[in-house]
Amino acid sequence: MNQPGSEPDLPPRIYLAVAVFAVVVLVGLYVFTSLYQIPLPEGR
Amino acid sequence: MTPLAWAVFAAFLAWVVWDGLKRSSSSANLEDYYAGGRSIPWWAAGLSVMATQASAITVIGTTGQGHEGGLGFIHTYFGLPFAVILLCIFLIPVYRAQPILTAYEYLERRFGPETRALGSFIFLLSRCLALGVVINAPAIVLSAMLGFPLYASILAVGGLTTLYTVFGGVSAVVWTDVKQMSVILVGLLVCFGMLAWDVFGELGLQGALEAAGAAGKLDAVELVPAGEGWWPAAAGSDAPKTFWDDKYNLWSGLFGGLFLMLSYFGCDQSQVQRILTNPTANESRRALLLSGFVKIPMQLGVLAVGVLLWLSHAASGDEPLLYSPADLQRAEAPENSAELARFESEYRAALDERRDALKAWVAVDGEGGAELARFQAAVREAVAVRTAAAKRFSREFGTAAEPAGKKGDTNYVFPHWLMNNLPPLLLGLVLAAIFAAAMSSVDSVLNSLSAATVVDFWRRFLSPGASDREQLVVGRVMTFVWGIVATATALVLVSGSSIIEQVNKVGSFFYGTLLGMFVLGIFVPRAGRLAGFLGTLGGIAAVLAVHLTLRVEFLWYNLVGLLGVLLVGGIVTLFEPRRPLPETAPADAV
8 A cells, every 4th residue: 555655646747648638639629520510500 | 139149148248247256255354345455457447437437328328419419428528638637636645645445534534524424425325326327228228129128137237237246346346347348349349340331431431521510410629609698597497598508518518527527536436446446546547547548539439430320321311210119119009100100201201301412412522502501401301300209209218297209219229220230249249338338337336335335334433343354244235235226226217207317316416515525625724624514515505506596507516516615615614713633433544
């Protein structure tokens, strides 16, 4: 069982990698789907 | 189903149960039973975390949502990667500083026994009833598709899962989840591949994307909220939609979703328990970060299966008016036959027009204004006819007074395709994946409900001096009891009791409050015993007040609960004299 201070925390670059990956996925998804999105007109 | 499909399906269930049961000898005390002896590797715990979240409702319901509404549901997960980062930085050190077995033990160390009991009770209340739905919803669909009674499906999921969870504890939960998650992923990949082959062969990749875009199936990132105004409308009013009740947009996904995921991954014992099973805090962090990397792409894949299925239907011009066999049978009754025939005829015409308009739109490479208008009008017409028919005949899901209509029928879209398109071997595998998804969610919750009951109540208040053997026996008995309760709840839900659904809904309102208790404990060092307890009640009151008076989308309830706890807890802190907390119970002071 680990106790406080018994091991160094994960390096911040791992958190940065997750955050950057998430942003890239979001932006990529937005850009890619925007290329094909055509809003449906209102009403029947 | 053919004998081969049944054989694959049965073999998988037998393998999972055997795998869970064989771990029964690995538990000598509660530390083993609820924390796996703190020896589970991060990747296994991480897959188990994902398997718990990927319930059968996810596999069946999300593909159906992709079919009906496109990629919009993905907004719910936008906050997840950021939530797991925050949890790794702020909450994991708190959980792993002491060898705790439930998240709520921290609340006693911080605020005293009554706040721990309240936090644990909130978890038990919200989870035990939700568990009935987790078993019941896929069982309804599976029994309809497989043609055997609903109670048999419920007993199979509830009974088999309870069996291996009782004996194997959290080790059985994690290692069966790993296998179940693998089968779920393989099953979904096979379906994705088959549908992509079919659709891209018919329309081409470019044509498929243009058709999906024109039909509104690619609205994955909505930057601008659809609502008007920034002040929420009164509950039950007919006022136009506001920012707060627009379900899917970037901001509700990022911020509302952030608080939902913080609560779910950080304060719900059914998830926290897995990150307590790893040898070190960093292994726990890696287990959580796995979801941060994988969850959004995976959910996109699940929704894409639904979109591909819609494209397949649109291109072939062949799609059922009603997917639910029970609803269809109801519609085919002699007294409804004339009405059904009218719907069928309108729908046939709408589907033919949609297919022809789609081909025309793809033929002009997405450039013709007239072709686009024709295709979009045909899409709307087909939706309108199906919605009207479902409103008239669908009685599956929802309540007797307020049936879910097309929303409920959507749950049958994916299973219907499976039953009619997969070869026997794959059908057995994918149905096993759906069962696996139900079991992998149920087993984690059973184990965590047992942990909260035994550790936070029985051992803490009733029998602090119990031996390891006694504790283990009680742990197993409580897992069994919760298994019975969950299965019985699922069976009661069969009668469509609106009371249980309402209680279940109210139970899920408390998530933000749970998050608020931990945030108050970690970030407000001066907050004392009274602040913790009254803050919790303040959070619950805030969510109920908002629910009763304003029209606010569910995702935001988590933020409301959090703010309620911080506001009331903060005010009480200003006036509460600082007193030391009583000693922690001996059994917990490991």
